[in-house]
Amino acid sequence: MSPPSSRAARGGFVLWFTGLSGAGKSTLSRAVAPALGADRHVEILDGDEVRTHLSRGLGFSREDRDVNVRRIGFVARLLARAGAAAVTAAISPYRETRDEVRQACEAEGIPFVEVHVQARLETLVARDVKGLYARALAGELPHFTGVSDPYEPPLTPEVAVSSDADEVARSAEAVLAHLRARGLLGPRPEARAS
Numbered sequence: 573m574s575p576p577s578s579r580a581a582r583g584g585f586v587l588w589f590t591g592l593s594g595a596g597k598s599t600l601s602r603a604v605a606p607a608l609g610a611d612r613h614v615e616i617l618d619g620d621e622v623r624t625h626l627s628r629g630l631g632f633s634r635e636d637r638d639v640n641v642r643r644i645g646f647v648a649r650l651l652a653r654a655g656a657a658a659v660t661a662a663i664s665p666y667r668e669t670r671d672e673v674r675q676a677c678e679a680e681g682i683p684f685v686e687v688h689v690q691a692r693l694e695t696l697v698a699r700d701v702k703g704l705y706a707r708a709l710a711g712e713l714p715h716f717t718g719v720s721d722p723y724e725p726p727l728t729p730e731v732a733v734s735s736d737a738d739e740v741a742r743s744a745e746a747v748l749a750h751l752r753a754r755g756l757l758g759p760r761p762e763a764r765a766s
């Protein structure tokens with residue numbers, strides 16, 4: 573196994589989006605991904621997609637969510653160890669479990685960047701892309717995050733964006749600016765040219 577310094581030289585990191593269903597995790601992960609890939613491989617581990625493959629059969633109890641989040645964290649860590657930008661987009665509602673994944677990454681020298689994608693419940697209910705909030709509010713979906721199940725927001729995320737207040741491009745730029753400031757991304761293309 574190679575030492576952490578050579579991993580860091582290849583530039584792998586974990587970019588972890590967390591937030592309620594419909595807050596914009598997938599949208600933002602897709603928006604930032606092209607900018608991450610200039611000099612490294614990029615993979616997106618999307619909650620919905622993971623649940624059709626890696627976590628097929630898991631439900632939404634605390635135990636099942638924790639298994640799901642730990643699996644996503646494990647795969648993200650392997651990808652980052654190999655030099656990729658591993659982008660994750662799962663609700664990941666429990667602080668302790670997210671922090672466990674963070675610690676496992678940081679123990680190996682892998683940067684872990686947590687992005688809280690905030691949105692007011694009323695915005696999500698109005699959006700209701702999948703019709704799940706209507707069902708949850710009608711009592712038809714028990715354990716629905718933010719309605720009938722907990723969501724523990726990060727206390728000190730590296731980046732917090734609000735999809736109520738900001739356009740996708742502005743939120744994406746906030747994430748990319750943080751990555752640049754950390755030295756995880758090259759300069760903007762126009763800055764490089766000048």
Ligand SMILES: Nc1ncnc2c1ncn2[C@@H]1O[C@H](COP(=O)(O)OS(=O)(=O)O)[C@@H](OP(=O)(O)O)[C@H]1O
Pocket residue numbers: 592593594598619620623632636637638640641661662663664665702704713714715716717721
């Ligand atoms: N009870 C309940 N609570 C929350 N979400 C539910 C639930 N049932 C189904 N869904 C759909 O599953 C998606 C969330 O899966 P995740 O893997 O991201 O959740 S978790 O991190 O394990 O908590 C989530 O997708 P996103 O909207 O992409 O977040 C929902 O579409």
Ligand SMILES: Nc1ncnc2c1ncn2[C@@H]1O[C@H](COP(=O)(O)OP(=O)(O)O)[C@@H](O)[C@H]1O
Pocket residue numbers: 591592593594595596597598599600661699701734735736738739740743
């Ligand atoms: N500022 C914004 N940031 C992110 N998504 C937004 C924003 N404004 C509207 N949306 C819309 O909200 C929805 C978010 O859905 P999605 O990205 O699948 O959320 P999640 O992955 O968190 O469940 C999309 O339909 C997206 O177009």
